[in-house]
Amino acid sequence: MFEDNFNANAWKRLINFCMPVSEITPVEIIPDNKRTYDKCLNVLKAFFTKGVGRRSPLKGFLFEGVPGTGKTELVRQIARGVIDIKPSSRFKTTDDKEAYQIAMGKRKMDSYNKGPERFFLFIDGATIATPKWGDAESILQAVFSFHNFLEEGGSKYGKIADPRVIVLFDDIESLMLARTSEIAKEWHYSINAVLFHELDRVDASKTFVFATTNKPELVDDALRDRLYSIKFKPPKRESLLEIAKRLLWDAGVSERMQVEILKAVEEKLKEKKLPTIRDMEREVIVQCVERKAW
Ligand SMILES: Nc1ncnc2c1ncn2[C@@H]1O[C@H](COP(=O)(O)OP(=O)(O)OP(=O)(O)O)[C@@H](O)[C@H]1O
Ligand SMILES: [Mg+2]
Known part of the structure; x- marks a missing residue:
């Protein structure tokens, strides 16, 4: 069936850039980004569970800021946040819910609650770039119909009853530039x-969009x-x-060495006016290498 569809190849390409949100590695949210995390996650949940997004002219969030400030990672963590949303909005009455459970079998219902029906689709310039003129446009179109692909069972995940897709256009300026x-x-x-x-056509209660840019x-x-820009x-x-x-703890560095390295990292970061997470990560690695931490 999918072989006939002009989107088939584009969808198949996209499946390589998609994962169930349950497979996103959890990372602790830093206090600086906690408000943004809560705000976005609340909106995302409302769109997905209350049908708010169906006719919304707003389709998601744009994160803007200097490189290395955690924009991409925060989108991943917000996407992971819908792991436990309840499917209650899909059932108008308890009877509907029971009928669904009987029809699909209890296992299906349990698996829904573990979140395999929620997917994270990561798109950047490299995903869209293709050697053939015109293909980039069809891949982009396929991003917005990817939800149907999952629902109709075209992917390796089989038929998904009621999929939700969180799309991230990472470094969106590498994909599209202002016309000015x-x-x-x-x-x-x-x-x-x-x-x-x-974007104008997409039902944001099923496909929610994030974009980042530096x-x-x-x-x-x-x-x-x-x-909505943040x-x-x-x-x-x-x-x-x-x-x-x-990072040092996870890397198994000894406690004595951790103290030394942290002091050195703190000193190094003082040389920068506004150090980013990436600056810090780089310095931690450099210090570990120089002090033979491993
Ligand atoms: N809360 C966090 N805890 C630990 N590491 C984090 C956290 N947030 C981000 N990082 C790490 O910091 C680095 C930079 O984060 P990220 O790539 O999200 O930044 P960015 O703002 O998207 O940068 P760019 O604009 O260059 O794409 C990454 O290696 C990421 O894994
Ligand atoms: Mg990024």
Whole structure:
């Protein structure tokens, strides 16, 4: 059936960039990003469970801020946050729910509650880039109909009763450029047109969109109209050192060595005005190498 569909190849390509949210590795949210995490997760849950998103002109969130501030990781953690949403909204009455359970078998219901019906789809420039002109547009279209692909059983996950898809367009400026940008080419115009069209049509109660960028000046205003924008600042130094502590602990570095390394990392980060998580991670590794921590 999927062989006939013009989207078939595009969907098959996308399946490599998709995972059930239950497979996302959990990471502790730093205090600096906790408010954004709560806000986005509440909205996402409302869209997915209360049908709020069905007609919403707003289709998701745009995270903007300097590189290494945790934008991509936070989207992954928010997506993971819907692991436990209840399917209650799908049933108007208790009878409906029972009928569903009988029809699908108890196991199906249990597996629903573990969250395999919620998927995270990661899209960046490399996912969309294809050697053939025109393919990029069809892959982009397939992102927005991926929900149907899962529902109809085209993927390796079999038929999914009521899938929800969280799409992340990571570093969206590598995919689309503002039409006002001097470097925007014909290719970008065509991608923009497809993206805006699909975003307008998408049912955000089933497919919810996140985008990240560290070059906000290259993001088209039409995208900002459709996504709620949140600005990221580099985290506080205490937060960076907290993550550093966890990294060293997870890496099995001895406690004595941890203290030494943390002190050195703190000193090094003082050389930077606004150090990012990536700056800290890099320094932790450098210190571990130099001090032969392993
Ligand atoms: N809460 C966290 N705890 C531990 N590590 C984190 C956390 N958030 C982010 N990181 C790590 O910090 C690094 C930078 O995070 P991330 O890639 O999300 O930043 P970004 O803002 O998306 O950067 P860019 O704009 O360059 O894409 C990554 O290695 C990520 O795994
Ligand atoms: Mg990123």
